[in-house]
Amino acid sequence: MSRSEDLKALIAPMRAAMADFEGDRVRAVLDAVVAPDAVLKLCHPFGELIGPGALFERCYAPLLAAMPDLERRDMIVMAGTTPEGQEWVGTMGNYMGSFRAPFLDIPPTGHLAHMRFHEFYRIDAGKIVEMQAIWDIPELMMQAKAWPMAPQLGALICTPGPMSGDGLSVSGDGRAAMDHVVAMLTDLCRFPGNPDPDVMRLDHFWNPRMNWYGPAGIGTARGISGFRTWHQGPFLRGMPDRKLDAMGDLMSHWVGEGQYVCETGWPNMRLTLTGDGWMGIAPTGTEITLRSLDFWRLENGLIRENWVLVDILDAYRQVGIDVFARLREFNKARAPGAIPEADWRTA
Numbered sequence: 462m463s464r465s466e467d468l469k470a471l472i473a474p475m476r477a478a479m480a481d482f483e484g485d486r487v488r489a490v491l492d493a494v495v496a497p498d499a500v501l502k503l504c505h506p507f508g509e510l511i512g513p514g515a516l517f518e519r520c521y522a523p524l525l526a527a528m529p530d531l532e533r534r535d536m537i538v539m540a541g542t543t544p545e546g547q548e549w550v551g552t553m554g555n556y557m558g559s560f561r562a563p564f565l566d567i568p569p570t571g572h573l574a575h576m577r578f579h580e581f582y583r584i585d586a587g588k589i590v591e592m593q594a595i596w597d598i599p600e601l602m603m604q605a606k607a608w609p610m611a612p613q614l615g616a617l618i619c620t621p622g623p624m625s626g627d628g629l630s631v632s633g634d635g636r637a638a639m640d641h642v643v644a645m646l647t648d649l650c651r652f653p654g655n656p657d658p659d660v661m662r663l664d665h666f667w668n669p670r671m672n673w674y675g676p677a678g679i680g681t682a683r684g685i686s687g688f689r690t691w692h693q694g695p696f697l698r699g700m701p702d703r704k705l706d707a708m709g710d711l712m713s714h715w716v717g718e719g720q721y722v723c724e725t726g727w728p729n730m731r732l733t734l735t736g737d738g739w740m741g742i743a744p745t746g747t748e749i750t751l752r753s754l755d756f757w758r759l760e761n762g763l764i765r766e767n768w769v770l771v772d773i774l775d776a777y778r779q780v781g782i783d784v785f786a787r788l789r790e791f792n793k794a795r796a797p798g799a800i801p802e803a804d805w806r807t808a
Contacts, residue, residue: 465632465718468540468550468584476552479533484525488517496588502727504595504752505775506565506785516592527569528558533578536622537756537768539631539723541716548584549714551723553577553628553756553768555619556596560605562799565598566785568605568792571800575619576601577676579754579770581714581725593714593725595754595770600677602788608677609787610777611741615680615691623758623766624672625720635717638759641666642722643715645764646705653701663688668763678740678773699739700732711750722757729753734780740773742780749779 471494478490491513495501501510503520510516525531535554542548560574576597583591602608603617622628645666652661663685673682675692682691697703704711713726728750738744752775756768777784 463632464542464548465540468548469538471584471587472538472550472552472582472589476533476535476538479531482521482525482531482533482558484517484522487521488513491517494589495592496585496590499588499590499592501592502594503592504598504772505778524556524564527562527564528556528560528574531556531558535629537628537631537721537723539716539718539721539756541635541718543714543716545714547714549716549725550582550584551716551725551754551756552580552582554622560601561802563797564601566789566792567598567601568607568795568797569800570605572604574601574604577620577770579725579756579768581723581754583714593727593752593754595676595752595772597677597770599773599784603677607788607792609791610678610782610784613678613680613740614695615675615682615687617677618674618681620674620681620768625758625760628721628758631718631721633719635719635722637717638720638757639715639717639722641759641762642717642724642757642764650703650705653697666764668760668765671764672766674766674768676770676773679771695739698736699742699744700734701736703730703732705730720759722759723755725754727752740776742777742782745780747780749776751776 475490475494478487495513497512499512501516507520510519533556535552537553540550555575555577557575560569562569577600578596580594582589599608648662652658667685669684673688675681679692682688711729711731713724713729715724730751730753733748734742735744735746752772754770757764758766774784
């Protein structure tokens, strides 16, 4: 096996246990694959945890209580060695299940629900020693009709896997794909220092039928025009001074494999809220950092699909907005508690 396949094999038992999620089995597998002192960095409100026990009790046990038939559905699994010599595995997929009890005070729907995840694992000596992960918690809020902030501009969809259908069999030399994505991001940052939008050369890097799958709060966009209308334009008007990884204390970890590239950063962007604000947040002049965990798929030398998760809830936290407090206020007239499974034999 290649080193990439070795790394993927290390997390395969965890993925298999979570596909048909049973608490005791998942807890045992986490104890086996996650180092006791692993540093586990998760999106707000979970924060930084240490070791597999905390990961299970703080994150997975409440999610399983909310979705008793919980399942993990991976759609992309990549692995490799970063330019700095670290070994990482990147995964993208959905947690899905019948949403029957509250999760983080989000009221249940009684229906099948989906929550996208981007989870990256650093491997050392055969164990997960670091995790950087974002769960799209606002996506659950929106399905529950409980999102308490400004409406998103892009579309709300259950994010699909790669159009090519090969997200679970990614392989091959990814250096050319990574060079393409890094060049694309380099040209993006030429604007607005050079005020001509053409300096970003989007047509040079992106397929005209590209899909940009953003996090809930921003939403999904189709094509270069859709990307500029529903995400890039509002983002740059609100935070034109954005700085990307490799600047100061910002750092990303990059893996290229075949036609895929993935990146995780905790954080990897620094920006100041100015202009006309962003996502309904007023232009406070506050500098914030963003955690962005991304996957790209190339097709015929151009980016066809881009999966992006940003820790939106942490961005609100940094400007003093407690989304969960507002969620509770917004939904306090709704009946609390779990939704029992209905008896189909009764009317």
